[in-house]
Amino acid sequence: xxxxxxxxxxxxxxxxxxxxxxxxxxxxxxxxxxxxxxxxxxxxxxxxxxxxxxxxxxxxxxxxxxxxxxxxxxxxxxxxxxxxxxxxxxxxxxxxxxxxxxxxxxxxxxxxxxxxxxxxxxxxxxxxxxxxxxxxxxxxxxxxxxxxxxxxxxxxxxxxxxxxxxxxxxxxxxxxxxx
Amino acid sequence: xxxxxxxxxxxxxxxxxxxxxxxxxxxxxxxxxxxxxxxxxxxxxxxxxxxxxxxxxxxxxxxxxxxxxxxxxxxxxxxxxxxxxxxxxxxxxxxxxxxxxxxxxxxxxxxxxxxxxxxxxxxxxxxxxxxxxxxxxxxxxxxxxxxxxxxxxxxxxxxxxxxxxxxxxxxxxxxxxxxxxxxxxxxxxxxxxxxxxxxxxxxxxxxxxxxxxxxxxxxxxxxxxxxxxxxxxxxxxxxxxxxxxxxxxxxxxxxxxxxxxxxxxxxxxxxxxxxxxxxxxxxxxxxxxxxxxxxxxxxxxxxxxxxxxxxxxxxxxxxxxxxxxxxxxxxxxxxxxxxxxxxxxxxxxxxxxxxxxxxxxxxxxxxxxxxxxxxxxxxxxxxxxxxxxxxxxxxxxxxxxxxxxxxxxxxxxxxxxxxxxxxxxxxxxxxxxxxxxxxxxxxxxxxxxxxxxxxxxxxxxxxxxxxxxxxxxxxxxxxxxxxxxxxxxxxxxxxxxxxxxxxxxxxxxxxxx
Numbered sequence: 211x212x213x214x215x216x217x218x219x220x221x222x223x224x225x226x227x228x229x230x231x232x233x234x235x236x237x238x239x240x241x242x243x244x245x246x247x248x249x250x251x252x253x254x255x256x257x258x259x260x261x262x263x264x265x266x267x268x269x270x271x272x273x274x275x276x277x278x279x280x281x282x283x284x285x286x287x288x289x290x291x292x293x294x295x296x297x298x299x300x301x302x303x304x305x306x307x308x309x310x311x312x313x314x315x316x317x318x319x320x321x322x323x324x325x326x327x328x329x330x331x332x333x334x335x336x337x338x339x340x341x342x343x344x345x346x347x348x349x350x351x352x353x354x355x356x357x358x359x360x361x362x363x364x365x366x367x368x369x370x371x372x373x374x375x376x377x378x379x380x381x382x383x384x385x386x387x388x389x
Numbered sequence: 390x391x392x393x394x395x396x397x398x399x400x401x402x403x404x405x406x407x408x409x410x411x412x413x414x415x416x417x418x419x420x421x422x423x424x425x426x427x428x429x430x431x432x433x434x435x436x437x438x439x440x441x442x443x444x445x446x447x448x449x450x451x452x453x454x455x456x457x458x459x460x461x462x463x464x465x466x467x468x469x470x471x472x473x474x475x476x477x478x479x480x481x482x483x484x485x486x487x488x489x490x491x492x493x494x495x496x497x498x499x500x501x502x503x504x505x506x507x508x509x510x511x512x513x514x515x516x517x518x519x520x521x522x523x524x525x526x527x528x529x530x531x532x533x534x535x536x537x538x539x540x541x542x543x544x545x546x547x548x549x550x551x552x553x554x555x556x557x558x559x560x561x562x563x564x565x566x567x568x569x570x571x572x573x574x575x576x577x578x579x580x581x582x583x584x585x586x587x588x589x590x591x592x593x594x595x596x597x598x599x600x601x602x603x604x605x606x607x608x609x610x611x612x613x614x615x616x617x618x619x620x621x622x623x624x625x626x627x628x629x630x631x632x633x634x635x636x637x638x639x640x641x642x643x644x645x646x647x648x649x650x651x652x653x654x655x656x657x658x659x660x661x662x663x664x665x666x667x668x669x670x671x672x673x674x675x676x677x678x679x680x681x682x683x684x685x686x687x688x689x690x691x692x693x694x695x696x697x698x699x700x701x702x703x704x705x706x707x708x709x710x711x712x713x714x715x716x717x718x719x720x721x722x723x724x725x726x727x728x729x730x731x732x733x734x735x736x737x738x739x740x741x742x743x744x745x746x747x748x749x750x751x752x753x754x755x756x757x758x759x760x761x762x763x764x765x766x767x768x769x770x771x772x773x774x775x776x777x778x779x780x781x782x783x784x785x786x787x788x789x790x791x792x793x794x795x796x797x798x799x800x801x802x803x804x805x806x807x808x809x810x811x812x813x814x815x816x817x818x819x820x821x822x823x824x825x826x827x828x829x830x831x832x833x834x835x836x837x838x839x840x841x842x843x844x845x846x847x848x849x850x851x852x853x854x855x856x857x858x859x860x861x862x863x864x865x866x867x868x869x870x871x872x873x874x875x876x877x878x879x880x881x882x883x884x885x886x887x888x889x890x891x892x893x894x895x896x897x898x899x900x901x902x
Contacts, residue, residue: 223890226852303897315853318889320897323848347848347869348525348708354849354869 527709
């Protein structure tokens with residue numbers, strides 16, 4: 211086993227808080243708004259049109275639909291604001307993605323852990339010229355990081371950079387980290 | 390099979406394919422039936438679906454249907470056997486199989502993370518085993534050879550040993566193949582009994598038997614009036630209920646002990662240097678090999694009863710663990726340990742960790758740091774809402790009871806007290822310690838799980854803050870590891886950021902050496 215255990219100086223470590231982050235495309239907010247609107251329209255339609263079996267309750271049917279519509283409207287507004295605050299950062303050894311409005315989270319994926327990368331987009335995202343970058347790590351537990359709101363050019367550039375890192379990495383980075 | 394190529398290696402440019410043993414057809418049938426029975430037994434027996442089916446169809450028709458199904462199963466097994474073949478091309482195992490869809494799997498030795506050899510009781514007379522290999526992709530990637538000879542399974546295991554275990558690669562002083570296999574832990578009868586009581590089997594068995602409660606209740610309802618109960622039942626109804634509960638608990642404990650005996654009889658952990666081998670099983674023999682180079686997290690687990698009895702078990706996690714805590718029985722597990730034994734074995738698995746901490750304390754190490762007390766208040770509110778909601782649902786809707794005002798007041802007083810106790814226990818149980826290159830994280834309420842792992846084994850991390858946490862200056866750190874997520878809730882923001890920076894630095898710099 212080869213395990214290094216060098217002493218660290220906690221004061222001089224690269225700080226996550228100081229990492230420069232770049233905002234995602236401003237087109238993400240309207241794109242998210244369209245996607246959320248479609249979602250909530252479907253729910254509001256269901257609440258308004260599904261027939262109630264009991265006549266007494268059926269008289270109140272519009273109100274749940276109004277409540278769902280109001281909930282949807284507030285969700286769309288919050289989603290818009292949240293999408294405007296999203297940002298990502300690519301450092302030499304990791305990828306950072308910050309998201310959230312009320313609950314903010316910053317996710318960091320060390321590039322050494324990267325196994326493969328995918329770019330995906332649904333029709334609405336394509337209409338806005340946006341692409342999602344999906345990063346997978348070892349273990350087969352699904353996607354570990356999904357970067358939403360990248361323009362196609364920017365996603366391609368990041369993908370190229372990550373692929374170059376993957377190719378330059380050792381053939382089997384996961385197995386060599388012996389305890 | 391020739392002596393020169395026990396694993397069907399390439400000969401004269403052609404791959405020499407090997408097949409399963411012909412007995413594998415019978416064994417496939419038996420294992421398939423056993424698996425079906427195990428999965429559907431609670432439904433068929435418990436819900437009375439089996440009896441209803443017999444009554445509806447008739448015994449003869451059911452037997453006829455069973456015979457047709459059996460013939461179909463035999464044909465499918467024969468076809469499966471015919472299509473199944475494997476061989477070794479250098480250090481790569483190639484398996485071809487599939488009924489309708491033909492699939493080929495290739496497993497290179499450098500991607501292997503663990504190998505398991507199982508021998509159910511019905512395979513013993515034929516000298517066959519079920520051989521399984523798992524790659525770095527995790528439990529989902531497991532490939533099995535169902536029904537090969539033991540010596541061939543052992544030869545395959547040697548062939549697919551990861552490169553760092555090859556002689557001359559692992560260490561200069563003692564190559565793995567030349568190192569002697571040394572027993573480092575053997576379970577005693579008392580430890581098996583205590584493990585049965587202290588493991589989670591007792592809860593699993595209770596859940597498995599729960600569908601039988603309704604038929605048993607019906608049977609008792611029909612039979613009880615015909616029995617002369619006064620002669621042997623306690624006079625007081627309360628006492629009778631207590632005796633009944635005690636009998637049910639005793640039965641569950643007995644079944645849990647039997648389950649532990651079935652699984653861990655003769656458990657022995659062997660140290661072969663880089664490889665750790667465990668053998669166990671009363672009828673269903675199992676041999677599991679763990680590569681220390683692939684080990685990611687060691688977890689010390691104690692249930693509530695286990696803490697009272699001073700017993701617990703170790704789970705060694707590798708890449709791609711599926712099913713969370715529920716799937717841990719499939720992993721490399723060392724059962725029936727006292728706290729001292731658990732600490733010693735943890736130090737054995739993490740040798741660099743053992744050098745840093747006191748050998749007597751081992752996994753105990755330095756005391757754990759508690760998270761911010763605001764976590765306890767948040768937990769109290771969560772538990773209170775949960776308990777109040779549950780009480781309203783049960784007492785108000787499902788079982789409407791006419792309770793007096795004092796009873797409602799008593800309930801209103803007890804719920805916050807219960808919520809406070811649970812919140813306090815969980816807050817006390819949650820802790821972490823950073824010890825040189827290792828991180829130790831504990832969680833739980835009554836039972837506790839402590840994960841110990843080198844910080845360089847981090848896969849990714851997420852620092853999260855709600856608006857309330859931002860106001861209080863705390864943050865939650867989610868660490869993604871090979872076996873799932875470890876969460877450190879409500880750390881002081883400075884601590885959380887410092888720990889995140891240290892973890893990232895350690896994980897990223899370790900890949901560069």
